[in-house]
Amino acid sequence: MKPMLKIMAALTLLFVVIFLIGRGFDLLTIEKVRNGLAAAQQVDPVYIFGLIVLLLLLDIILSVPTLATILLAGFFLGFPLGAAAAFTGLTLAMLAGYGISRKYGAGAIGLLVKSETERAEMATAFTRSGPAMIMLARAVPMAPEITACMAGVTRMPLIRYLAFYALGTIPYIGIAAYAGSISTISNPKPAIFASLSLYAALWAGWFIYQRFQNASLDHGQ
Known part of the structure; x- marks a missing residue:
């Protein structure tokens, strides 16, 4: 388990650095995303779809306000088109992260985890814990x-990977995009309630998962 946590800590540090750089240069804020989508709407809805896909694809390297972007996708494109755009963008981003790591990750891991036995343990630990982590990942930034x-x-x-990713992501996107589609500037309550409900449900899932993991460890001892 320790080698897996070590690699995850290194990845977290990398994404935090990227997040801070994005914040420092004020690259992608909710206001900029909203203004960009509003400008695209004046041209053609197709551009809104493409812009949402591009924004969420960039989420793998930049700090994109994901939930806000999905809500705005629903607001500007309606449901289910907004959900389709969001799912396309997020899936492409995750496939990019998966593909790059699969091809080039072994070398980076070798620098952090020298022992081949520990690397095998890391893979085993992720095989066991990974599915729940993938499904509940939207509860935690990065x-x-x-x-x-x-x-x-x-x-x-x-x-x-895609099966567990879809199980966790499709309901999340569907709820958020639908809430955005029925929200208005004068009545943003559906979007607000959806955001709170999604995070509450995901955090409850994490809590149950952690209790299950702790119980399994205690039983193993």
Whole structure:
């Protein structure tokens, strides 16, 4: 378990540095995303779809306000088109993280975890814990990107990764995009309630998962 946590800590540090750089240069804020989508709407809705896909694709390397972008996708494109755009963008981002890590991650891991035995233990630990982490990743900032990279590094089969990713992501996107589609500037309550409910449900899932993990460890001892 320790080698897996070590790699995840290194990935977290990397994404935090990227996040701070994005914040420092004020690259992608909610206001900028909203203004960009509003400008695209004046031209053609197709551009809104493409812009949402691009924004969420960039989430793998930049700090994009994911939930706000999905809510805005629903607001500007309606449901289910907004959900389709959001799912396309997020899936491409996660596939990029998975693919890059699968191809180049072994070298980076070798620098952090020297022992081949420990690297094997890391893969085993992620095989056991990874599915729940992937499904619940939206509860924690940067966790979706980290789990995508971990899945690639540990060579989790792509179909297996995508199955657990879809189980956690499709309901999240669907609820958020639908809430955005029924919200207005004068009545943002659906979007607000959806945001709070999504985080509450995901955090409850994390709590149950942690209790289950602790119980399993205690039983093993």
